[in-house]
Amino acid sequence: MSDRETAGRVLEHIPYGLYVVGSLNGRVPATMVANWVTQVSFSPPWVAIAVEADSRMREYIGRSGLFSVNILPSGGRDTAKAFLKAPEATGDTIGGKKFERAKNGSPFLVDASASFECRVMRTLEVPDHLVFIGEVVDALLRREGTDVLTLRETGWRYNR
Ligand SMILES: Cc1cc2nc3c(=O)[nH]c(=O)nc-3n(C[C@H](O)[C@H](O)[C@H](O)COP(=O)(O)O)c2cc1C
Numbered sequence: 001m002s003d004r005e006t007a008g009r010v011l012e013h014i015p016y017g018l019y020v021v022g023s024l025n026g027r028v029p030a031t032m033v034a035n036w037v038t039q040v041s042f043s044p045p046w047v048a049i050a051v052e053a054d055s056r057m058r059e060y061i062g063r064s065g066l067f068s069v070n071i072l073p074s075g076g077r078d079t080a081k082a083f084l085k086a087p088e089a090t091g092d093t094i095g096g097k098k099f100e101r102a103k104n105g106s107p108f109l110v111d112a113s114a115s116f117e118c119r120v121m122r123t124l125e126v127p128d129h130l131v132f133i134g135e136v137v138d139a140l141l142r143r144e145g146t147d148v149l150t151l152r153e154t155g156w157r158y159n160r
Pocket of ligand 1 (some may be wrong): 027036054084086156157
């Protein structure tokens with residue numbers, strides 16, 4: 001096995017949540033599933049997400065300066081499945097799932113146990129992703145203390 005393959009296999013041992021990340025295509029909410037999400041500052045609260053360099057979401061987040069992160073409850077694999085094809089909104093649903101608007105218009109899924117919206121404060125280019133670092137500007141807790149959906153629980157992998 002090459003060093004790079006070994007590194008890839010080792011990095012797959014990092015435990016992650018499986019999130020639905022949202023943004024705006026103009027005024028139209030758009031979404032994708034993502035696991036590369038982490039808090040990077042307490043005060044003010046900042047969160048980093050890594051978005052594929054050649055993806056539509058990268059364009060939408062870059063243009064709107066906004067993204068949302070929806071944390072799904074454990075057992076929410078079927079909900080997450082609706083977002084695998086990176087759907088955009090029609091009416092008040094995305095991928096058949098209801099959403100509400102955060103303060104600046106990003107999608108907050110009704111099925112999420114918690115959601116937050118970030119305004120982009122920094123961007124960092126890395127070889128095949130763009131890291132967006134955003135300040136939390138709106139947050140909604142729908143269900144406190146619930147277990148959250150993890151990448152492991154879905155049985156999915158993020159690879160190319
Ligand atoms: C399990 C899983 C995890 C993923 N994690 C990320 C991620 O952290 N960042 C990202 O940009 N794309 C991630 N993706 C890919 C996106 O969900 C999406 O399919 C891709 O960005 C599509 O780009 P498009 O909007 O140009 O069609 C992940 C996909 C899967 C199945």
